[in-house]
Amino acid sequence: MLDYRNSSDVTGDKDRVAGYTDMAFCAPGSENLSASERKYLLDLARKTLRSITAGGSLPLVAEQEVPPKLAKKQACFVTLTEDEALRGCIGHLMAIEPLHQAVAENARNAALRDPRFPPVQAGDLHKIKIEISVLTEPQPLAFSSPDDLLSKLHPNEDGVLLRIGPRTATFLPQVWAQLPDKVKFLEHLSQKAGCKPSAWRGKDVSVSIYHAECFEEEHTGH
Secondary structure (H helix, E strand, O other), X not given: OOEEEEOHHXXXXXXXXXXXXXXXXOOOOOXXXXXHHHHHHHHHHHHHHHHHHOOOOOOXXXXXXXXXXXXXXXXXXXXXXXXXEEEEEEEXXXXXXXXXXXXXXXXXXXXXXXXXXXXXXXXXXXXXXXXXXXXXXXXXXXXXXXXXXXHHOOOOOOEEEEEEOOEEEEEOHHHHHOOOOHHHHHHHHHHHOOOOXXXXXXXXXXXXXXXXXXXXXXXXXX
């Protein structure tokens, strides 16, 4: 409970009152990162870009200096944009390593190993903005039909992991901004998985949902 008031706080009449409560509900393990923890991860990702584009390795991190929450295993994606256009996006959907390490590795991979884009060069860094998405664990979504699936999706909130037979693809929650229509969203996700746009309506299809805490640098090249 964040706050509780009743109308007598304003009117002074305590004989008949209406009560008002502010509540916040959080899923277990969904605690947000603090401003300093976010800055630590963004600075680490920026240091990583500077190092790997200069031919170096991932920055050395003293374990005793890592904030405790960032030393816990958690999944994340690192997204790079250049002049508001996507320049690279790589990540993990499962928590396989400490969050700070996952951020550094995914920053490197987004810059150098995203097959959709040429590798980021040192001269590009002043135009690159970094965004980090820290993910919850994907949870299976039960649905009985394509229409039922559409009714259960929450645009701008749900990250979607789509499985069509042996093929998989995911869109982060941010993608809803470009594809707000649920059908178009799933059609593009089917294509990303290497299938026909309508394949999400077929058999042997499963969906998992996750959420993301997203934050980015205030300025490019920061």
